[in-house]
Amino acid sequence: GNSVTQMEGPVTLSEEAFLTINCTYTATGYPSLFWYVQYPGEGLQLLLKATKADDKGSNKGFEATYRKETTSFHLEKGSVQVSDSAVYFCALSKAGNNRKLIWGLGTSLAVNP
Amino acid sequence: DTAVSQTPKYLVTQMGNDKSIKCEQNLGHDTMYWYKQDSKKFLKIMFSYNNKELIINETVPNRFSPKSPDKAHLNLHINSLELGDSAVYFCASSYPISGANVLTFGAGSRLTVL
Numbered sequence: 083g084n085s086v087t088q089m090e091g092p093v094t095l096s097e098e099a100f101l102t103i104n105c106t107y108t109a110t111g112y113p114s115l116f117w118y119v120q121y122p123g124e125g126l127q128l129l130l131k132a133t134k135a136d137d138k139g140s141n142k143g144f145e146a147t148y149r150k151e152t153t154s155f156h157l158e159k160g161s162v163q164v165s166d167s168a169v170y171f172c173a174l175s176k177a178g179n180n181r182k183l184i185w186g187l188g189t190s191l192a193v194n195p
Numbered sequence: 196d197t198a199v200s201q202t203p204k205y206l207v208t209q210m211g212n213d214k215s216i217k218c219e220q221n222l223g224h225d226t227m228y229w230y231k232q233d234s235k236k237f238l239k240i241m242f243s244y245n246n247k248e249l250i251i252n253e254t255v256p257n258r259f260s261p262k263s264p265d266k267a268h269l270n271l272h273i274n275s276l277e278l279g280d281s282a283v284y285f286c287a288s289s290y291p292i293s294g295a296n297v298l299t300f301g302a303g304s305r306l307t308v309l
Contacts, residue, residue: 114295120236125199125285125300133295169236175296182243182251183296188236 084109088172088186095162095193103157103189105146105172113174115139115148115155116183120169129157129170162193198222201286201301208276209309215272216304218286226250227269228298229261230285238285244269273306281308 089104107113114133118126130139132148132155139146144159157170172186199220208214220227228251229241243251244263258274269286286301 116295116297118298123302125287125302126238126298127300128297131292131295131297133292171238182240183298185238188238190236 084113084174084176084184086172086174086184086186088170088189091169091188091190093189093191095191097164097193097195098161099193101157101159101162101166101191103170103172103191105155105157105186107153107155107172107174107184109153109174109176109184111176112150113176115146116173116175117144117146117155117157118171118173120171120188122168126171162191164193164195167191167193198299199286199288199301201284201304203304204302205305205307207307207309210276210278212276213272213274214276214306215270216284216286216306217268217270218301219268220286220288220299221267222288222290222299224288224290224299225266226289226296227263227266228287228289229269229271230287230300232283232285232303234282242269242271276306276308278308281306 085108116131117129119129120126130141132139135150137148169188173183226245228243242261247263283303287298289296289298
């Protein structure tokens with residue numbers, strides 16, 4: 083079946099450090115891939131997405147590239163800020179699957195000043 | 196303007212009680228969802244409605260009953276609350292972009308069962 087695997091957290095970084103959060107997936111065909119972010123006390127919000135192989139999603143300095151050959155969608159940011167402290171969720175969806183998203187377990191990021 | 200709004204934001208109640216959470220979206224989306232998030236941040240889909248029709252009904256105790264009076268509203272009623280029901284419940288709505296479903300979440304309703 084379809085699944086998403088994220089690196090376990092928590093991840094703790096100093097401000098301006100480079101961030102990578104790994105995400106790999108298992109799915110038949112060509113799923114769409116997403117990163118959602120959940121700031122403390124809030125609901126999730128879409129950070130970026132990619133709908134086909136080699137697409138790069140980007141937003142707020144974050145990037146992720148849809149790599150079909152490695153079934154990965156790793157999240158990266160060149161220089162994190164304290165305000166990036168949040169939980170990050172990788173997810174996939176497939177057309178016709180009742181619009182159901184398959185979620186990773188989430189990775190907590192804490193950025194220290 | 197709040198896109199997906201849930202009420203109440205906090206709910207503290209005793210075991211055995213019945214409670215409801217309401218959700219409304221003003222985005223014109225045709226699909227709405229209820230998710231449960233536990234203390235470890237694990238997200239579990241519970242229900243989904245498309246144009247008032249139930250399309251996803253995961254393995255959820257039948258003490259949980261969703262109701263969608265119209266496509267802008269999705270409410271969740273819980274009977275005979277148990278300690279294990281304590282969690283944050285998120286409502287969401289979605290629309291397709293290039294065939295991919297993009298979800299907009301509410302701020303969550305934190306339920307504590309004592």
